[in-house]
Amino acid sequence: MSYSKKVLDHYENPRNVGSFAVNSKNVGTSLVGAPSCGDVMKLQIKVNKKGIIEDACFKTYGCGSAIASSSLLTEWVKGKSLNEALNIKNTSIVKELNLPPVKIHCSILAEDAIKKAIADYNSKNNK
Ligand code: FES
Ligand code: FES
Numbered sequence: 001m002s003y004s005k006k007v008l009d010h011y012e013n014p015r016n017v018g019s020f021a022v023n024s025k026n027v028g029t030s031l032v033g034a035p036s037c038g039d040v041m042k043l044q045i046k047v048n049k050k051g052i053i054e055d056a057c058f059k060t061y062g063c064g065s066a067i068a069s070s071s072l073l074t075e076w077v078k079g080k081s082l083n084e085a086l087n088i089k090n091t092s093i094v095k096e097l098n099l100p101p102v103k104i105h106c107s108i109l110a111e112d113a114i115k116k117a118i119a120d121y122n123s124k125n126n127k
Helices: 005-012 064-077 082-086 090-097 101-124
Strands: 027-033 040-047 053-061
Touching: 005 064, 005 090, 027 101, 040 064, 040 101, 053 064, 064 090, 064 101, 082 101, 090 101
Parallel strands: none
Antiparallel strands: 027 040, 040 053
8 A cells, every 4th residue: 555645745744743741731642542453643732812723733643644643633723713723624634635545444543633632621621
């Protein structure tokens, strides 16, 4: 199988790799795994007082498509409201990265990760 140019670009130059302090109130964290392949993705968002995601970062232990999906997602969510970020669909990631059918679950991992990071932020802030 060959990776698309965009996957390789994110794989070789991943955007926003890192982590934020898990205990900060303005940070939402998720850790999701794909049972079928064992890949693990950690995604974090930093939310400002207006409810806008001002920063995002990730760490992914997994395949090139999972790394590219999470890297792309961190770029997409920056500047978005929580509701806008909740509406990001894995199918948009598949389209942007040109993922083949066997790699669709990698994009689902990224969609799960942002949904759970937002849920974590909301529960910390009683929303
Ligand atoms: Fe997980 Fe892709 S099978 S590395
Ligand atoms: Fe499992 Fe990519 S092969 S997340």
